[in-house]
Amino acid sequence: MAKIGLIGIGRWGKNHLRSLSEIDCDLVGISDVDVKKKKLADECGVKFFEDYKQLLKEVDAVVITTPTDVHYKTVIDCLNAGKHVLVEKPIAVTSEQSKKLVELAESKNLILSVGYLFRFNNSIKRLKELVKEIGEIQYITCRYIHSTKPPRKDSGVILNLGIHPMDILNFITGRRPVKVFAKKKNLLSEQFEDSAVVMFDYGDFFATIEVSCAHPEKKRDMWIIAEKEKIYVDYFNQKIVRYPLTVTYEKVEREEPFEEGIVANEPLKDELEYFVKLVDEKDQKGILETENIGEEEYYTTRACELSIKSAETGREMEII
Numbered sequence: 001m002a003k004i005g006l007i008g009i010g011r012w013g014k015n016h017l018r019s020l021s022e023i024d025c026d027l028v029g030i031s032d033v034d035v036k037k038k039k040l041a042d043e044c045g046v047k048f049f050e051d052y053k054q055l056l057k058e059v060d061a062v063v064i065t066t067p068t069d070v071h072y073k074t075v076i077d078c079l080n081a082g083k084h085v086l087v088e089k090p091i092a093v094t095s096e097q098s099k100k101l102v103e104l105a106e107s108k109n110l111i112l113s114v115g116y117l118f119r120f121n122n123s124i125k126r127l128k129e130l131v132k133e134i135g136e137i138q139y140i141t142c143r144y145i146h147s148t149k150p151p152r153k154d155s156g157v158i159l160n161l162g163i164h165p166m167d168i169l170n171f172i173t174g175r176r177p178v179k180v181f182a183k184k185k186n187l188l189s190e191q192f193e194d195s196a197v198v199m200f201d202y203g204d205f206f207a208t209i210e211v212s213c214a215h216p217e218k219k220r221d222m223w224i225i226a227e228k229e230k231i232y233v234d235y236f237n238q239k240i241v242r243y244p245l246t247v248t249y250e251k252v253e254r255e256e257p258f259e260e261g262i263v264a265n266e267p268l269k270d271e272l273e274y275f276v277k278l279v280d281e282k283d284q285k286g287i288l289e290t291e292n293i294g295e296e297e298y299y300t301t302r303a304c305e306l307s308i309k310s311a312e313t314g315r316e317m318e319i320i
Helices: 011-022 035-044 052-058 068-080 095-107 122-130 163-173 267-285 294-313
Strands: 003-007 026-031 047-049 061-064 084-088 112-115 137-145 179-185 195-201 206-212 219-226 229-234 239-247 252-254
Touching: 003 011, 003 052, 011 026, 011 035, 011 267, 026 035, 026 052, 035 047, 047 052, 052 061, 052 068, 061 068, 061 267, 068 084, 068 095, 084 267, 095 112, 095 294, 112 267, 122 163, 122 229, 122 239, 137 163, 163 195, 163 206, 163 219, 163 294, 179 294, 195 294
Parallel strands: 003 026, 003 061, 026 047, 061 084, 084 112, 137 206
Antiparallel strands: 137 219, 179 195, 195 206, 219 229, 229 239, 239 252
């Protein structure tokens, strides 16, 4: 069984620690610059390292949950040390950095996965199946909003929050947008936006994303308006409601809406179990073609960059 290490024990890192402690894996140790976090290592019965480079000497793979602005350096160090990596999103603060990390992982034949949690959410996995059944998509609207905790100081809401619905859109449709137009508001900081609306052009349909860290509601949801059905997805609460509805100039045909029987899961735990499985298979069985979504992270980070640029310039941007 592969030996796993965890780098970064902040608010989200603690959730990773809990999940890693509950799944079938060999958690060797954790690392954090705050030596007070050693107490958590002692509670879990694992080693503590103030310097993550010392942790790298004892593991086969790492999970990185450090602040976004140090992802790039940390991932580079881990890949250069020959370790497989699961890094929380976004992989880096620029698409150029993302591309370099993807290329480095490929050159070293290492797994580089990104923490797109909602790919492992049962409601999103079911939605991906339903998209094939509901006819031509007209448009999609998404929300990723809250004010439940203070805004992050290492990135704005487009890169921090918007990257999730961006990835969900590409995941469920199997496509990438060709153009983007965005508007943003910098109320709290000159550097980072705190609210934004992003519109993606997929060619034959469009999708909008509302992101905010200043909204009174906490919502992670989406409407898909399609030819045969209209679907509402609350992926925070793992709920799907289907509305059979066809609208033409001649008539409107509708049936009673109904809810899908989604069995809620723990996406973070499933994500970590999947990563451990990839590492075990690759190291023990010599399987080379493991799933690597690092390249997808490059395109998603690029979409975030161009969304911010569009909001700053007032122009629609081609996503290349």
